[in-house]
Amino acid sequence: MPDILIVGGGFAGMWAAAGAARLLRAHDASPTVALLTPDPDLTIRPRLYEADPAAYRVPLDRVLGPIGVPRIAATATGIDTARRVVTADGPEGPSELPYRRLVLATGSALVRPRFPGADLLHDIDTRDAAVALERHLQALPDAPAGPGRFTVVVAGAGFTGVEAAAELAGRLRAVAAPRGMADEVEVVLVERDTVVGRGLGEAARPVIERALDELGVVRRLGVTIERVDERAVHLSDGSAIPSRTTVWTAGVRASGLTAQLPAERDGLGRLAVDGWLRVRGLPEVYAAGDTAAAPAEDGHTVTQSCQHATPQGKFAGHNAAADLLGLDRAPFATDPYTTCLDLGGAGAVLTSGWDRALREVPVAYAKARKRAINESWIYPPVDDAEEILRRAYFRVGQRRPMPEPTG
Ligand SMILES: Cc1cc2nc3c(=O)[nH]c(=O)nc-3n(C[C@H](O)[C@H](O)[C@H](O)COP(=O)(O)OP(=O)(O)OC[C@H]3O[C@@H](n4cnc5c(N)ncnc54)[C@H](O)[C@@H]3O)c2cc1C
Known part of the structure; x- marks a missing residue:
């Protein structure tokens, strides 16, 4: 033992x-x-x-x-x-x-909600769930045509919801475009709060809003999802969004x-x-x-x-x-403390400190940092005991060097 x-x-x-x-x-x-x-x-x-x-x-x-x-x-x-x-x-x-x-x-x-149709929700909290969502997206071109076929509703405009919505705009187009269906693509971000990404800081919000505009991500703010069925997402203001895909990110x-x-x-x-x-x-x-x-x-x-x-x-x-x-x-x-939020095809945004001060850096630099974090920095070394044990020693302030900005 x-x-x-x-x-x-x-x-x-x-x-x-x-x-x-x-x-x-x-x-x-x-x-x-x-x-x-x-x-x-x-x-x-x-x-x-x-x-x-x-x-x-x-x-x-x-x-x-x-x-x-x-x-x-x-x-x-x-x-x-x-x-x-x-x-x-x-x-x-x-x-x-x-x-x-x-x-x-x-x-x-992830805390899953209990409203009617909650079993139809997708999420990206676990690898299995994210793989199931990807399979579902890849199958959309072969699903029966109709309203909302390529509409994805993302529930929750916090860190995960904003990254998901921004990235899904590009992912959906990549699925739909080869079949000539790119015009049908729509991503809708639904948020109970009256603003996007409140927890991400006031300074970053205009950058996030601009990016979502550039990507064509629609925002429905100040509403909650009351139920979901195979054809639509029903909101607390009585409206419905035709959609077959809802990604839950809240909580x-x-x-x-x-x-x-x-x-x-x-x-x-x-x-x-x-x-x-x-x-x-x-x-x-x-x-x-x-x-x-x-x-x-x-x-x-x-x-x-x-x-x-x-x-x-x-x-x-x-x-x-x-x-x-x-x-x-x-x-x-x-x-x-720092944050690096991916904005999909519109780049990324960096903040520093607990008050989330905006880092005034070129978008390409922020995006290069996000790629470095996701593709390299957070991966552990493998097959090399010395390197694994060396990295297990945490020295404050000794981050790995920044990659050069590209583009
Ligand atoms: C979509 C998404 C985007 C994110 N983006 C960022 C980001 O940009 N930056 C950032 O810093 N963080 C981000 N996070 C958060 C980050 O992934 C988590 O905070 C981090 O993974 C927490 O690490 P952990 O080791 O505590 O837990 P986890 O990585 O969740 O690992 C938990 C482990 O425990 C195991 N386990 C669970 N239950 C049991 C059990 N009963 N018995 C035995 N084993 C069990 C699991 O199998 C797993 O191996 C993101 C998370 C998500 C889902």
Whole structure:
């Protein structure tokens, strides 16, 4: 049985494994680490709005194998902190896994609405869902002609909704144009709020609005979806949008496993953790990534983002191992907060700081950064133990160099 059990194979869990393995190796120490997840792959979730979602994955064994961390293929079903045991369901049935230190990194999940027709909704929260949406889009040219065949409604104009709407404008045209159906393409962004992307900051909004105009994305603001059927989306103002495709993006919550711990949680279901990412009141349990409400710089709390999940994983793994070795733990710290929002064929927009100040850079530069993030920076190294362990060491302020702007 492992001394350190990491539950979840996303950004936080994978980097927690590397963070723990790095410290244990540096001290030539005997405690062992294992990672429990049902999925053999790391899903590159931030890319799931793009056109080829089946490809956005990295085999976990190519990261964990070289650093000597076994992967246990199972789903955690319960956590008993009194007994220090995780229960799991795997191919061989239920099992119990004792631990000395636990890192909970089971991420988050989209909250699906309950209105009539909600079972018809698509989403891009998981790789399977994003692949199902892509298959559906590819089949549209062969669907019976009629109103709304190439209309996609995107529900929610937050970060994910705006990126999805902007990208879908191009993806739909790529599907429809070869069959001479490009004129039918329409993307409609439906948002309960009266503005697009309120949480993305006032300064970025004009850039986002201009991009959506350029892409022809229609906005229906100040309304909610009341029901969906095979032919239309029905809104709270009594109107209906003919459409056969709705992509739901609104509302994400921490993994339900967080509710199994006798610990404080925030409104997103995230566990309250201390400055070492230890769950408050549970000294043997760490939480990282979308399951943890960790303190970020200047009194802020981390966002549910890859940007924050990655360093949290590194610190949580390091600290769980340091605990066992009787070494000082490292106080969690992260790089200053930034955002990089993809605007599809209209570029991208960068902000910096928690007040989301607009970075006045050429659109091509912002887009080059988004491509670098999505295609390179967030990918772990594979098959190379030294490089994986080197990257598991998080130094604040030492981001990789920016790519040169192109175009
Ligand atoms: C469309 C989209 C776009 C995004 N864009 C951005 C962006 O631009 N920038 C950004 O920083 N972030 C972005 N994010 C958010 C980012 O992807 C998440 O915050 C990040 O993946 C969180 O990492 P995590 O390791 O906490 O969780 P996840 O990556 O969700 O990983 C959770 C892991 O836990 C496993 N797991 C779940 N339940 C169990 C269980 N019961 N037992 C065992 N294992 C379990 C899962 O299989 C998975 O391996 C985006 C997300 C989406 C969906």
